[in-house]
Amino acid sequence: MERPGDIFAKSPNFLRQLQNGNNGGKALEQSSLQPSQQADGNVCPICHGAGYLRQDLPVGDPNFGKIIPCHCKEKELKRKRRLELGRLAKLDSHQDQTFDTFIHTDHRLQEAYRVARAYAENPQGWLLLSGPVGCGKTHLAAAIAHVCLERDSLVIFSTVPELLDHLRTAFAPSNEMPYHELFDRIREAYLLVLDDLGVEYSTPWATDKLFQIVNYRYEYCMPTIFTTNVELSGLDLRIRSRLSDKGLVKHCSIKAPDHRPQNAAKEAPRLQP
Numbered sequence: 001m002e003r004p005g006d007i008f009a010k011s012p013n014f015l016r017q018l019q020n021g022n023n024g025g026k027a028l029e030q031s032s033l034q035p036s037q038q039a040d041g042n043v044c045p046i047c048h049g050a051g052y053l054r055q056d057l058p059v060g061d062p063n064f065g066k067i068i069p070c071h072c073k074e075k076e077l078k079r080k081r082r083l084e085l086g087r088l089a090k091l092d093s094h095q096d097q098t099f100d101t102f103i104h105t106d107h108r109l110q111e112a113y114r115v116a117r118a119y120a121e122n123p124q125g126w127l128l129l130s131g132p133v134g135c136g137k138t139h140l141a142a143a144i145a146h147v148c149l150e151r152d153s154l155v156i157f158s159t160v161p162e163l164l165d166h167l168r169t170a171f172a173p174s175n176e177m178p179y180h181e182l183f184d185r186i187r188e189a190y191l192l193v194l195d196d197l198g199v200e201y202s203t204p205w206a207t208d209k210l211f212q213i214v215n216y217r218y219e220y221c222m223p224t225i226f227t228t229n230v231e232l233s234g235l236d237l238r239i240r241s242r243l244s245d246k247g248l249v250k251h252c253s254i255k256a257p258d259h260r261p262q263n264a265a266k267e268a269p270r271l272q273p
Contacts, residue, residue, distance in 0.1 A: 044070060044072040046070055046071070046072070047070035047072065050070070051069065051070055051072065052067040052068065052069055052070060053067065053068055053069075053070050054066070054067050054068075055068060090156065090157055090158055091142060091145055091146065091149070091155075091157050094138070094139075094142035094145075094146075094157065097138070097139040097142035097143055097146075098142075098143050098146050099113075099116075099117060099120070099143045099147075101139075102136065102139055102140065102143060103259075104136075106256050108254065108255045108256040109135075109136055109254065109256050111252070112129065112131075112136065112140060112252050112254045112256075113140065115127070115250065115252045116129075116140040116141075116143060116144055116252075119144055119225075119250070120143065120144040120147040120148070121147075123144070123148060123190075123191055123223035124221075124223065125221060125223070125248045125249065125250065126217075126218075126223070126224045126225070126226065126243070126248050126249040126250065127144075127224075127225045127226070127249075127250050127252065128225075128226045128227075128228070128243055128249055128250065128251045128252065129141060129225065129226070129227045129228075129252050129254065130227070130228050130229070130232075130251065130252070130253050130254065131229065131253060131254030131255065131256065132229055132254075132256075132257065132258060133229050133258055134257070134258030134259055134260045135254045135255075135256040135257065135258065135259065136254060136256065136259065137195075137227040137228075137229075137254060138195050138196075138227055141157070141193050141195060141225045141227050142157065142193075144191075144193070144225060145157045145191060145193050145225075148190065148191045153190040153191060154185075154189045154190045154191075155189060155190065155191045155192075155193070156185070156186055156189040156191070156192050156193065157193040157195070158193070158194065158195065159194075159195045159196045159199075160194050160195065160196055160197050160198075160199070160200045160210065161196065161199065161200045161201065163186065163194065163210075164200055164206045164209065164210065166182065167179065167182065167183060167186075167209055170182045170183075183209075183213075186213060187212070187213045187216045187217060188216075188222075190222075190223065191223045191224070191225070192213075192217060192222070192223075192224045192225070193224075193225045193227075194214075194224065194225070194226050194227070195227045196227060196228065196229075197226045197227065197228040197230075197235065197239075198228045198229070198230035198234055198235050199229075199230070202236075207236055210236070210239070211236060211238050211239060214238075214239050214242060215238070215242070218242045218245075218248070221248060226243065232244070
């Protein structure tokens with residue numbers, strides 16, 4: 001379907017009619033739809049608040065009579081989609097973990113930073129970031145997630161224990177999202193970040209569900225990032241086998257020490273009396 005700008009360029013008379021307030025039946029009646037306002041609060045001068053337009057096409061054209069979103073509506077839908085993607089990504093607690101805030105002056109972090117930046121530019125296959133607690137694995141994984149989210153991709157970021165907890169609670173009748181819908185959304189996300197792999201409490205159910213997600217993404221070679229501070233030998237054999245596939249997995253082992261003790265103390269928020 002053509003974009004509104006292309007349609008207007010091909011049909012100057014149509015645009016002139018709208019600008020002059022003579023819709024000629026091409027713009028929808030404002031009373032039939034919720035008025036669409038621009039960011040500054042003014043009513044859109046093209047659709048006059050209808051939010052949608054009819055293409056200026058001759059009778060008999062397959063698209064005659066069909067409506068298309070005005071550019072003001074497209075902006076609104078894009079904004080809502082970004083808000084929804086941000087909500088699903090669950091990156092609220094990692095907002096400050098970007099490439100710009102990652103300190104990689106330590107030579108042991110420079111290779112990991114380079115690998116992460118390259119993966120963010122072209123997320124292909126799997127990326128495994130391993131190393132001791134506090135070496136920057138989660139920061140780099142979150143930085144990649146932010147880049148992909150800026151491209152309006154569906155990103156899900158979660159620690160493995162939290163992910164399994166969400167799946168368990170999805171069985172409750174009061175849960176807003178049914179289990180099967182949540183499970184499909186997780187395994188089919190464009191980018192899935194599984195943080196702290198190997199620290200989850202392993203029950204047969206948890207091990208099986210985690211493997212189902214991992215195996216699905218392995219079969220379809222979907223972009224996936226894992227961070228772990230445990231040896232691969234401590235992981236489930238089936239997951240370890242897939243993480244050992246050098247044709248799919250880029251393994252970056254970080255040897256840097258825990259950087260958290262060097263961070264300045266965070267000031268606690270002041271409570272109003």
